[in-house]
Structure formats: structure tokens, C-alpha cells
Amino acid sequence: DQQVKQNSPSLSVQEGRISILNCDYTNSMFDYFLWYKKYPAEGPTFLISISSIKDKNEDGRFTVFLNKSAKHLSLHIVPSQPGDSAVYFCAASENAGGTSYGKLTFGQGTILTVHP
Amino acid sequence: GAVVSQHPSRVICKSGTSVKIECRSLDFQATTMFWYRQFPKQSLMLMATSNEGSKATYEQGVEKDKFLINHASLTLSTLTVTSAHPEDSSFYICSAEGSSYNEQFFGPGTRLTVL
Numbered sequence: 001d002q003q004v005k006q007n008s009p010s011l012s013v014q015e016g017r018i019s020i021l022n023c024d025y026t027n028s029m030f031d032y033f034l035w036y037k038k039y040p041a042e043g044p045t046f047l048i049s050i051s052s053i054k055d056k057n058e059d060g061r062f063t064v065f066l067n068k069s070a071k072h073l074s075l076h077i078v079p080s081q082p083g084d085s086a087v088y089f090c091a092a093s094e095n096a097g098g099t100s101y102g103k104l105t106f107g108q109g110t111i112l113t114v115h116p
Numbered sequence: 117g118a119v120v121s122q123h124p125s126r127v128i129c130k131s132g133t134s135v136k137i138e139c140r141s142l143d144f145q146a147t148t149m150f151w152y153r154q155f156p157k158q159s160l161m162l163m164a165t166s167n168e169g170s171k172a173t174y175e176q177g178v179e180k181d182k183f184l185i186n187h188a189s190l191t192l193s194t195l196t197v198t199s200a201h202p203e204d205s206s207f208y209i210c211s212a213e214g215s216s217y218n219e220q221f222f223g224p225g226t227r228l229t230v231l
Binding site: 002004009034036041042043044045046049089101103104105106107108109 | 120122125150152157158159160161162165209211213219220221222223224225
């Protein structure tokens with residue numbers, strides 16, 4: 001049972017344009033959502049997160065939107081740069097407490113390619 | 117950000133042998149470490165959670181006798197794949213969480229190939 005789904009395996013965008021990566025989830029108990037970026041042969045690196053009590057969080061070129069009623073979140077990257085080309089994973093945690101996100105459930109990832 | 121290393125980065129072994137993978141937090145104390153497994157074009161699947169000095173908590177469907185996890189210190193956790201078989205071939209990634217951070221830092225992963 002895939003509780004976190006990224007239905008687009010890949011996305012291709014022109015440099016300078018907006019990249020929108022989507023993620024859907026089924027578990028209504030998730031209370032934190034995170035986006036990670038992964039280059040080949042490297043571990044995922046944290047990008048941005050959002051609490052379930054918010055609908056938007058912004059950090060520089062990265063903005064995450066959360067639609068709880070639709071159980072959907074998206075990551076917007078604007079403007080996109082060639083260095084953004086990587087695999088992006090959506091992840092969710094349940095009962096995150098204190099300083100810990102705890103156990104993470106990941107989506108399948110979306111390969112983003114930004115063309116110069 | 118904090119750094120997590122894994123060793124080896126790549127290992128090839130014969131079927132029936134055991135393989136040990138190390139995960140180290142280099143510049144912080146990891147109170148909790150997580151072990152994930154990733155199949156090609158699939159998501160990272162959590163295998164187990166380990167806290168320093170206590171037994172690991174395994175996810176449903178993960179054989180604890182096959183995937184031995186030891187978190188003996190605040191900077192080191194090991195995953196031993198015992199009696200490895202070709203179906204154990206995968207990409208294994210660890211992550212570490214410290215008391216001062218609210219995120220997990222991931223290692224670069226270990227590619228295991230069992231012949």
C-alpha cells in the first residue's frame with residue numbers, strides 16, 4: 001500500500017521557467033511533509049518541509065503548497081536552474097514530535113531535468 | 117548541514133555470505149539512525165529504526181534475523197545482511213537524527229550486489 005505517491009516519474013523544464021512537482025498521500029494522520037533532492041550515488045538532501053497546519057511554506061526559490069482536503073502537496077521551483085536537475089522525493093511523517101520528524105514514508109521520486 | 121558517511125559505497129559478494137555496512141555520523145551525535153532500502157525506480161522503504169544502546173525496531177515484513185542492526189555508539193550504526201541472496205541486491209541508505217536537529221541526514225548509500 002503506497003501511502004505517498006508521486007505519479008509523474010519525470011519532468012522536463014526549460015531554465016528560468018517554473019517546475020512543479022506533485023505528491024499525493026492517503027494517510028490523514030501524516031502531520032509533516034518534506035521534500036528531498038537526490039543526485040546519483042548520493043543520499044537525499046533535505047529541501048523544505050511543511051506542517052499539516054499550514055498551507056504554504058517558502059524558502060528562496062522553493063515553495064511547498066499543501067492541500068489537506070485533497071491530500072495533495074506540490075513543490076514549486078522558480079526560476080528553475082540546470083543545477084536543480086535531480087530526483088525529488090516527497091516524504092511524510094506521522095506523529096512528529098519535539099525535534100524529530102521520526103519515521104518517514106517516501107514517494108517514488110520524480111526525475112527533474114532542467115534544460116539550459 | 118551535518119554529514120553522514122557510509123562504508124562501503126559498493127560491495128559485491130557471493131550468495132550465502134554476510135555483508136556489513138557501516139553508517140557514521142561525522143560531526144554530530146546520532147540518537148536515532150534509520151536504515152532504508154531502495155529498489156530501482158522505487159521509493160526508499162524504511163527497514164528499521166535504531167536508537168543508541170537499544171534494539172532496533174523493524175518494519176513489518178523485514179526479517180530481523182536476516183538484517184542485523186547494531187547501534188552501539190552515538191556515531192555508528194551497522195547493518196549486517198546475513199546469508200545474502202541475489203534478491204537482497206539493492207541500494208541501502210542510512211540516515212541519522214541528532215537531538216539538536218529536526219531533520220534526518222542521509223548517507224550516500226551502499227550498492228549491494230549478491231552474485
